[in-house]
Amino acid sequence: MDKKFNEAWLKMVEKLESWFDALVVNLPNLIIAVLVFVIALVLSRYINKLSSKILERTKLQASMQNLISKLMSVVIILFGLFLVLGILNLSKTLNAILAGAGVVGLAVGLALQGALANTYSGIVLSYVKHLKFGDWIESNGFEGEVVDLDLRSVTLKQPDNNLVYIPNKLVVENPIKNFSTTAQSRVILGCGVGYSSDLNFVRELVIKRISEAFDEVENKEDIIFLYKEFGDSAINFEVRFWIDSTSALEVAKAKTEALILIKTAFDKNDITIPFPIRTLDFPESLKIQTEKK
Known part of the structure; x- marks a missing residue:
């Protein structure tokens, strides 16, 4: 041993x-x-x-x-x-x-099929001229500013300051809406007025207030005012105008300001904005008894 x-x-x-x-x-x-x-x-x-x-x-x-x-x-x-x-x-x-x-x-x-697909898609997105850092885009149901683009995902910063990471493969395979391809964004606001309203006066009033409130609107011809339909309780219209911003947050702010302006102008001129109401019609033969106390 x-x-x-x-x-x-x-x-x-x-x-x-x-x-x-x-x-x-x-x-x-x-x-x-x-x-x-x-x-x-x-x-x-x-x-x-x-x-x-x-x-x-x-x-x-x-x-x-x-x-x-x-x-x-x-x-x-x-x-x-x-x-x-x-x-x-x-x-x-x-x-x-x-x-x-x-x-x-x-x-x-x-x-690693999924990871390689995202890597290849990231290379493809790097060559896309209409998608770059700082652009405000909408893709796969998410909207925000492009803050990062790597070989794995596209990072969006939403208006509430949260970050969304979308895999590159989904961005390549699905439509992309880029709000930053132009220097301006269009604000579209819908409303309705009562059937007894003077439609010409309503149109002139809305156009005047919008043109006075927004510096981007140089003249009244830049504002599009359209009556759309005879609604159930109102005549519906739509007003459109441009602002010098591509941010969805700025568009929302402009829409809010325009809504306040239109509501204030309607109140001062006794123009009603109807809302759905329900009317009960009782036949004459129906007798309603009230209890006497």
Whole structure:
């Protein structure tokens, strides 16, 4: 038993000595490999910053600029990793890695179909000229300002200051309504007046108050006033005008201000805004008895 133990001990010592000898022999290569990898990391950061500054002078969107800068940084790191493997005489390991990359890539692709779809969609969105940071858009039932666009999702900042993260795949596959493609937004407000109202006077009154209240409306011709229909209890109309903003919040504020102006003007001129009421018509033959107390 002691003999076997001694033999095992000697083999372990020999193995450790061989490892130590290999470490001493390869120590210069190990030091050089570490230095090369550190240089690759530093160089990747420098290339990232340099490419970002150069791309800022181009017409590419900010999201696409960030993507290209990151890709260039990753390429530098991978190149440094290949150099490290060569310095450490691990060329066989490198060949094995490259040989297994195809199989691993196929497995990863099947497992990450959704993530890869979002990544590809993010690249596509980076090339879309009509979608950039600061735009106010509506997509997939959500509305807000585009504050971030990466390889996973589009981040919207809603009017209530909450953030919504929409996967890039859904944004690409569904319609996008961009309110920022023009410098102005149209405010549309509907209302109704009683059948006894003077329709010409109502139209002139609404147009006058809107033109006086909003600086964006240079003249009365910029306001569109349309009577729409004979409603159940009112004659319904619609007024449209432009404001110098593409924010949905500013549109809502303008609509609120216009609503207050119209209601105040109607009250001063005894113009009624009817609301649905129910009238009960009793036949003459029906007698209603009241209890006398």
